[in-house]
Amino acid sequence: MKSYQSKSLSYIEVKTKVASILRNHDVLVQEFHQLISDLATYEKNCNAAKSDVERTVEFLNKLEGLGKGLHGAFLNALVFGGDIVALVEQLDVILHDHEFLKEEFKAFLIDSRLYKKP
Numbered sequence: 001m002k003s004y005q006s007k008s009l010s011y012i013e014v015k016t017k018v019a020s021i022l023r024n025h026d027v028l029v030q031e032f033h034q035l036i037s038d039l040a041t042y043e044k045n046c047n048a049a050k051s052d053v054e055r056t057v058e059f060l061n062k063l064e065g066l067g068k069g070l071h072g073a074f075l076n077a078l079v080f081g082g083d084i085v086a087l088v089e090q091l092d093v094i095l096h097d098h099e100f101l102k103e104e105f106k107a108f109l110i111d112s113r114l115y116k117k118p
Contacts (some may be wrong), residue, residue, distance in 0.1 A: 055108055062101060070094070085116050 009017075011117045015036060022028040077090045088106065095102040109115035 004048065026097070050111060052108075059104060060110065066098065066101075070098075088115060 018032055019029055022032055046060060060071070063074050067090060072076070073094045077087060078095055080087060080090060082090075088109070095105070106115065110117055
């Protein structure tokens with residue numbers, strides 16, 4: 001694995017080497033292939049998903065594009081010291097004409113496990 005991490009071995013070479021080591025143990029070879037498949041799927045999903053920071057910046061840019069008043073009202077609501085339910089209620093009012101932004105923000109809160117879907 002050190003050789004793979006240092007890039008002196010390719011992914012295929014590591015996979016072949018491990019399969020060779022486990023060659024007389026069919027169950028272990030099958031488990032190894034399943035593990036590799038699961039890791040590849042996990043890595044693909046991680047790379048495809050946007051980070052919370054990227055999502056936040058994109059969202060704030062959309063708000064700002066709609067006008068400074070809406071952007072300012074949103075930021076003021078975030079500073080509010082109440083609980084998350086009160087925040088969502090306040091943002092329902094602020095974003096009442098922008099359903100797509102309201103739903104995007106709620107999805108972000110749900111994905112971040114800050115808010116439970118009602």
